[in-house]
Amino acid sequence: MVVTGEVPDMERDAAQQAARELGAKVVSSVTATTTLVVHGPGAGRSKLDKATARGLRLLDAAAFAALAVNPDSWDGERLGEPAGAARDDDLDRELPRTSSRPAEPQHRLNTTSASPGGVWTVWGSCRCGEWKVRVDSTAEARARYAEHHVDEPDDEALTIAQLQQGAR
Numbered sequence: 001m002v003v004t005g006e007v008p009d010m011e012r013d014a015a016q017q018a019a020r021e022l023g024a025k026v027v028s029s030v031t032a033t034t035t036l037v038v039h040g041p042g043a044g045r046s047k048l049d050k051a052t053a054r055g056l057r058l059l060d061a062a063a064f065a066a067l068a069v070n071p072d073s074w075d076g077e078r079l080g081e082p083a084g085a086a087r088d089d090d091l092d093r094e095l096p097r098t099s100s101r102p103a104e105p106q107h108r109l110n111t112t113s114a115s116p117g118g119v120w121t122v123w124g125s126c127r128c129g130e131w132k133v134r135v136d137s138t139a140e141a142r143a144r145y146a147e148h149h150v151d152e153p154d155d156e157a158l159t160i161a162q163l164q165q166g167a168r
Helices: 012-021 046-054 061-069 138-148 162-163
Strands: 001-004 036-039 057-061 111-113 119-127 132-135
Touching: 001 012, 012 061, 036 046, 036 061, 057 061, 111 138, 119 138, 119 162, 132 138
Parallel strands: 001 036, 036 057
Antiparallel strands: 111 119, 119 132
């Protein structure tokens, strides 16, 4: 939800906190995941234009203030009126993923290395949290990881020979 403009008898921070207490996630700008815009006098034109273009629900700031003061007055119905010509289907609307990358695998080798006091040390761990190792080289960490997780090899791991042959 986004709050834009003035909310009667409430400072902006108080209005946002009231929305959080009512269970809303409050953000400062209209994005693809926004579903409700509370608007009052002095509302940002670009926020209202984006809300209208996306067919989001608009709730008058006075109605929101009354709800914030008396949350028990809410009847459980969806708040606000649909804006714009877009369909009003928050439940059916497919929200974009925040990342276009595929889901991360359960098992994956993570390594961190350092040379405190001139001694090279590599810490290896698996994303599953069931395996950790402290060794002298990344190659040794990969070898030990392969023993830990035989079924799902780390496809992103490259050997030095593959790098020299121009893999990737």
